[in-house]
Amino acid sequence: MKVLIYSHTFAPNVGGVETHAMLLANGLISLSGTEKVDLTVATPTPPGGFDDSALPFHVARRPGFMRIARLILQSDVVNLAGPAFAPLLLCKLLRKPVVVEHHGYQAICPNGLLLHEPDKTACPGHFMRGEYRACLNCNSAVVGRFASLKMLLLTFPRRWLCQFASRNIAMTEHVRRRLGLPRTQVVNLGIPSANIGEAHKEKGPISANDQCTIQFAFVGRFVSEKGLPVLVQAAKILDNDGVNFGLMLIGDGPDRAAIETQVNGFNLKNRIQFTGFLRGKDLDSAMARVSAVVMPSIWEETAGLSAIEHMMRGRPVIVSDIGGLAEVTGDGGLKFSPGDANALAQCMQRLVNDARLLADLGVRAQERARKLFTQARMVEEHRKLFLSLRSKPAA
Numbered sequence: 271m272k273v274l275i276y277s278h279t280f281a282p283n284v285g286g287v288e289t290h291a292m293l294l295a296n297g298l299i300s301l302s303g304t305e306k307v308d309l310t311v312a313t314p315t316p317p318g319g320f321d322d323s324a325l326p327f328h329v330a331r332r333p334g335f336m337r338i339a340r341l342i343l344q345s346d347v348v349n350l351a352g353p354a355f356a357p358l359l360l361c362k363l364l365r366k367p368v369v370v371e372h373h374g375y376q377a378i379c380p381n382g383l384l385l386h387e388p389d390k391t392a393c394p395g396h397f398m399r400g401e402y403r404a405c406l407n408c409n410s411a412v413v414g415r416f417a418s419l420k421m422l423l424l425t426f427p428r429r430w431l432c433q434f435a436s437r438n439i440a441m442t443e444h445v446r447r448r449l450g451l452p453r454t455q456v457v458n459l460g461i462p463s464a465n466i467g468e469a470h471k472e473k474g475p476i477s478a479n480d481q482c483t484i485q486f487a488f489v490g491r492f493v494s495e496k497g498l499p500v501l502v503q504a505a506k507i508l509d510n511d512g513v514n515f516g517l518m519l520i521g522d523g524p525d526r527a528a529i530e531t532q533v534n535g536f537n538l539k540n541r542i543q544f545t546g547f548l549r550g551k552d553l554d555s556a557m558a559r560v561s562a563v564v565m566p567s568i569w570e571e572t573a574g575l576s577a578i579e580h581m582m583r584g585r586p587v588i589v590s591d592i593g594g595l596a597e598v599t600g601d602g603g604l605k606f607s608p609g610d611a612n613a614l615a616q617c618m619q620r621l622v623n624d625a626r627l628l629a630d631l632g633v634r635a636q637e638r639a640r641k642l643f644t645q646a647r648m649v650e651e652h653r654k655l656f657l658s659l660r661s662k663p664a665a
Contacts, residue, residue, distance in 0.1 A: 272308045273298060273656060274341050277351035280313035280329070282320040284547065285491065286575040287373045290459060291351050297649030299326045305657070312341055312357075342366050347656045353377050355424065358431040367436040367659040369652075371457075373572055377429045377449055380405050380421035384448075385495050385569040387411045392570055392592065392608065397425060398450070436659045441573035442594030448570070457655075458598075459573050460648025461582060463640070484622045485516045486588075487560040489553075489576050492523030497566035497590065499532060503611035504566075504618060506536045513622055517542045517564075520556060557583060561628060562621050564588045568608050571595040577603075581639040586631030588617045598643075602635030 277291040291311065298307045312330040322329040330341060335356065342348055342360050348368045350357055353376050361368035376382040384393040388411040396404040402422060409418035429451075432438060438454040440446035446454050490496055498519070505517050519529070519542060526544070533542050548556055563580040565571075570593030577587045577598050587603035589595050596605055604620065606613035621628045 271305055271656060271660060272344060272346045273310075273349060274345040274347075275309065275311045275349045275351065276338070276354055276357045277311060277313050277315075278354055280311060280315045282318045283315055284549075286459075286573075287351050289461075289575060290371075290373070293461065293645050294349075294649060294652060295325075295327050297645050298653065301649065301653060307653075310341060310345075312338060339364070346660045349652070349656075353428050353432050355428055355431070358428070358435070362431060362434050369437045369439060369655065369659070370432055370435045371439040371441075372445055372449060373441065375445075375448065375570075375572075376425070377432045377451060378425075380418070380425045381409050381412075383495055383569050390494055390568055392568070395448075397422075437655060442597045444570070444594045444597050445572045455655075457648060457651045458642055459575055459578055460643050460645040461575070461579055462645040463582060483514050483516055484561045484618075484628075485518065485559050486618060487518040487520055487557065487563050488565070489520045489557075489563060489580070490565070491521055492519075492525040492529060494525060495567060495569040497568040497609065498525065498529050500566045500568070500609055500611050500614060501564055502529060502532050502536065502538070502542070504614040505538055505541055507611060507615040508618060508622075509536075509538060509541055511619075513619055515541070515618065515622055518545055518556060518560065519543065520545045520548055520553070522547050557585070560585060562586045562588060562603075562618075562631075564614070564618070565595060566590055566608075566614060567592065567595055569593070574598050578639055578643045581635035582643070584632045584636040586621070586628065586635050588614065588621075599635075600638050601631075602638045603631055 275291055275295055277287060280288050280291055295309055295311055298309055301307060309327040310330055311327060312333050314332050317331055338357060339360050342364055348361050348366055350368060350370045352373055353370050374382040375384045378398050379393060380397065386393045387408045405422050406418050409421055432451050438451045439457050440449060440454055441459055443456055446456050488501055492498060508515055533539060545556060563585055565574060565577055565587060567590045572594045574595040577589060577595060580587055581602045587599055589599050589603055589605055590608040591605035592608045604617040606617050
């Protein structure tokens, strides 16, 4: 079976889409006892020093329109990591089975985040309500009037083409309901337990007997939709109350300077540590000291791959009660109203004060991750879907 995965962003870039595409590709290639998969990943991302030859599949970097067309023609099934316009159109014209995985909301929102600008609040769904002037004004505040108009106009054909996809994949039930697209099924994200470092495997969930200072962490990109200012405000509340805790901010991004300024203004340098991006053993070493992970997103995350990774480590998560992030967390963590620093501080203080709760949530988090979010389960669901669509043309 010949499969083409098209991902608008790929390694060496770092993020949820890139991680998922790599895990899916590697998983399909390593399947044993089933029909062999001949797989190619196509992406506009340049290599940037990344060694594609070390991968067990072919990577087509920055392919032109004609090369994408040839790759689609040569494939039995095309899997798109997001509703990329050109590949979607080509699959329809060439009548190739196409699966669209929705890592965002590009099929129902011009900015793809369902995030209202410039106030950074969850969008009630202006595009789907036909409130197009609101969409135009929203993105104009960030990219200007002309670019906002272009984003709005492209949303119409993108959504139209998604309605002809052989299958739309939502990462969570929340996303399935939000998209409202035909032939949509939920396939949860999955990660291998091997992604977790040996130090984490040995330590496992935090013990109720651990008496050390509680160490919280945020892991991800420093961008506005992740809600980092809310986390810093919550840390200030805890500091004012004399709570004994630490906080690591693991990652980087365009908002880092603003966050550092906020931390300095609150005089929290003794509480909050910036590590930059960490990977592999460096990330494992840092996370071995972490008791719980905080994800204060202000947008409706489709799933929250970072939450899954830390739940698999046996770490409870504190998350905004919004979108697919809350659905993924389930009973493996605590939830608070998006943007509410006081509510977040209360959740953090609960874990500082209650070692038994911290330990119980860690066990629940790990059990939930191992049951619902394994790479093997995710890859097998994709394999079965691809086999069922192989002989069928696009809708």
